[in-house]
Amino acid sequence: MEWLLCDERAIEFGSAVLTSNEKQRMQVSLPDLSFGERITLGFSAKETLFKALNPLTHCFFGFMDAELIHCEKRGIVVLRLLRDLNGSGNAWSAGCEFSIRFLFWSGFVLTCASISKQLLHGE
DSSP: OEEOOOHHHHHHHHHHHOOHHHHHHHHHHOTTSOHHHHHHHHHHHHHHHHHHHHHHHOOOOOGGGEEEEEEETTTEEEEEESSOEEETTEEEOTTOEEEEEEEEETTEEEEEOOOOHHHHTTO
């Protein structure tokens, strides 16, 4: 859960979180959101993926190691890993895609990821 960024703060912060292509995808897919809301959503989605995978892999990865490839008004952002994450017997390859659910609520954006048993055990 993240406080929504104002547009001014999002301008300062946005390039560290999203590429220009990702920002453009979000603008096209979610035109009703403010710039600050889109940057906050991108940050929160990528941070959620990190928090879901890091304890399983013990691999650090940054904002630019996951690409926002799709987003929908119905509350889904899809992220794709751009590099392999290996560790602790769990591995995710570059190209793996993860759906992150989101909801805007009372000045916050809430994001959630779940890792399926099949993905966790490579089934």
